Amino acid sequence: MSTPPTGQIRAPAAETAWNEPAALVAAMLNPALIATLLSTAADAYTRRHTSGMPWTLSFIIAPLTLHQGTREALPASTRTHLSTWISHHPVLRAGFPRRAQVLVAPVRTGLRFALRHHVLELHHDCLKPATRPHTTPPQETEMHDILRSARLIGGWMAENETAAVFAGLGVGP
Template identity: 55%
Template sequence: MTTVPPTGRIHAPAIDTGWAERAPATDAMYNPALIACLLSAAAGTHLKRASSGLPVALSFIVTPMALHRDTRQALTATTVRTHLRTWAERNPMVRVGFPERAQDLVPVVRQGLRFALRHHILGLNGDMLLPQGRLPHRIPEHPELEDILRTSRLLGRWLAVNDPAAVFALLGVTP
C-alpha cells in the first residue's frame, strides 16, 4: 500500500515520516537536521575529551537531554568537573519522566542519525559516531538553538568521562 501526499509524489509507508501529523513547533524541535547538528556537536567534544567517537547508544541520551528545556537550564549551572551522579542527585526533577522522554524520541533520534550519516555530518566507525565537519558554516542565530548546541557540547565532554552503562542506569533507561 502506498500513500499520496499533497505533492503528488508517491511514498512507500516504510519511508513515510509522519511529519504531517506533527505540530509546527514540534517539527522545528524534532527536525532531523537539528538532531544531526546537536549530535555532531556532542560527538565533536566527546572526541576531543575521550579520543574516541560518541557511542551510538548515547545519542539516545544526548538528544532528550539537549532538547528538554528544564534539563538544559539545570545543566547551565553545571561544569564538566561535576560528576554525572552528583548532578543527577542535585536535580532529581530532571530525571523524573526522562525514560518516557527518551523512549518517545527514539524515532526522532533515528531519523536524525540517518540524516547525519546520509549527509556526511557524522561518520560511523564501528558503534562510534565521529563528526565529519560538514555542518553549515553559519547556523541561524536563535537563543534556544544556541542553548541546545551548547548543552550538546557539554554533554559530549561530560559523557566522555562516564561509562555508558552507568549513564543509562543512572537515568533509568535501558539501551
C-alpha cells in the first residue's frame, strides 16, 4: 500500500464504503434499466391509448420510479387520481423538479439505448414497447418494485393530460 502525498494512510475498506453509494447510483442509472422501466410504463400506457405514450413522459416516469421514497408512497392502483396523490405528498412534489433535472441526461441515454436496441419504438412522438416484457423479476426485490411502479405510473399517465402531469409536478417538458 502506498502512502498518499498528505502522509495519511489509505484504508481499502474506507474506499469501498465510499464507492458503494456511487456504484448503487450507477446501477440505478444504467441505460438498460431505464429502457426497461420506460418500456414497462409505455406498455401500461399503450394498453389504454393505442397511439402510445408521449416520449416526454419519460422524464416524469423515471424520477417517480427510481426514487425510493416516491415508490413507497405510490398508491396501490390508479384509482387514486394523480392530482389527489400530489396534494397528499407535498414534500415529494417539492423535491420532484430537482430529481427530474438530475435524471435528464440518464433518461436521454436510456431512451437512446431503448430505441437503438429495439426495446421501444417511436411513432409520431409516442413510445410503444417493441415487445411485451417476457419475464418478471423475483418478488420482494428492488427491481420488482421499480417495474411494478413503472407499470402503475404508465397507467396513471394514460389517465391524465400530459400538460397537467407536468404542471402538477412543477416541471416543464
